[in-house]
Amino acid sequence: MIVAIVACEIGFWVLLVAGLAARYLLKARGLSTALLLSVPLVDVALLVFSVIDLRSGGEAALGHALAAVYLGVSVAFGHRMLGWADQRFAHRFAGGPPPVALPAKGTRERVSHERRMWLRHVAAYGIAGLILLLFAALVGDADRTASLWGPYRLWTIVLVIDGLVSFSYTARRSISSAKER
Template structure:
């Protein structure tokens, strides 16, 4: 299962880079569109492989839990990652504008950005949870799905910590002097 996840991650980046190279280096818009539209098929392939493995009696393992995490993150952050890569590729190879930097720490924009990213993380967590429920239903035996839920409990802790960090960002207020009071 881990091999399938690694293969899908490699497939994701290969299709993404090939699609961007076709767009900006080869100026092949149609090929670029086909390649970039194929990127989500990597997720479909991973989901199909996981379902087939579980339906054929495979033991629900850490690999299946990681596949659910991968799929959740891919759905929640995939479009954003495509935009991130597109912006950098266009700048590097096609004279596009420089990538937009993260807002400066201590600004209202940075605090808003961190909270939006946490909401995406929460969305990924929810999607992965639904996929884990699907996997558990396919297996149909609580004993054989324990590793799925152990991984999910760990991710719950990570999401909570990420939320605390995201909501700890605040815009700095200027320090007022004693004369201004």
Template sequence: MLIAVIIACEIAFWVLLGLGLAARYLLKARRLSLVVLLVCVPLVDVALLAFSVVDLRGGGQAGIVHGLAAVYIGVSVGFGHRMLRWADQRFAHRFAGGPAPVRPPRTGREHAAHERRGWLRHLLAYLVGGAVMGIFTLLIGDFDRTAALWQMMRVWTIALVIDAIVSFSYTFSPRRART
């Protein structure tokens, strides 16, 4: 059941984002756009958190799906603003005559700084997701029933470390422009 809620939240995120951008650029309804983007889009995360808590409080065993919900919320907090900006640039360019989207730097120190900022966002997502998993564990009150959550966290820790190695490698050995 919770997996369906996660999928519905992902769909709702993109639908609300599209509606908010359409309101802004096609209908020229800036206030409506702000309400949709700044109020409704974060409510998707709140709804997912609420469904997860209700499921766990109702006696559900914390599993991989609950871990996935925590990861979703963490990634939404860590990368949500960046995704909104990404979509906004493209929508404005395509439908409102805005400037072409800015591409991230591909070489040099600027690229290295961009990669480090991306890793810091990943770290934020990891910390928020871990906090949500911690809340789930406290709600259940039994670490054995939440072991699957922490298996998810182990995998995410490995991904975070690999991302750190790759992201910070550009600091010590920046990409060079092709000649």
């Protein structure tokens, strides 16, 4: 299962770079579109592989939990990662404008950015949770799926810490604004 996750991660970046190379280096818009539209198919392949593995009697294990995490993160952050890579590729190879930098620390825009990123993190967490529930339902035996939830519990702690850090920007901004008055 871990091999499938690694293969999907590699597939994601290969299709992304190939799509951007076709767009900016080869000027092949049709090929670029086809390659970039196939990037989400990597996620579908991982989901299908996981479901087939579980339905054919495979034991729910850490690999399945990591696949759910990977899929949640990919769905929640995938479009943003595509945009991030597109900006940098266009700038480096096609004379595009420089990539947009993060807003400066302490600004209202940065505070808003941090909250939006945390909400994406919450979305990834929720999507992964739904996928884990799907996996557990496919197996149909709570004892055989108990190992799926260990990484998710750890992720819960990470999500809370990320939320505290994210909202600390809001608190710092509020304190700074109050001092300026």
